[in-house]
Amino acid sequence: MNWNFKDTDFHIGFIAGARYFFTKGFGVYSEVGYDVTWIKIGIAGRF
Helix, strand or coil, X not given: CCCCCCCCCCCXXXXXXXXXXXXXXXXXXXEEEECCCCEEEEEEECC
């Protein structure tokens, strides 16, 4: 078997996203595009 592992990879992606804050310090975000994953969803905080 020929195992050809690399320590690092170079990756280019195209992403569009949005954030919505429910309060001054708490919100959510979403991103879509061509990257490692197609859709990202998460929690956003502002300190």
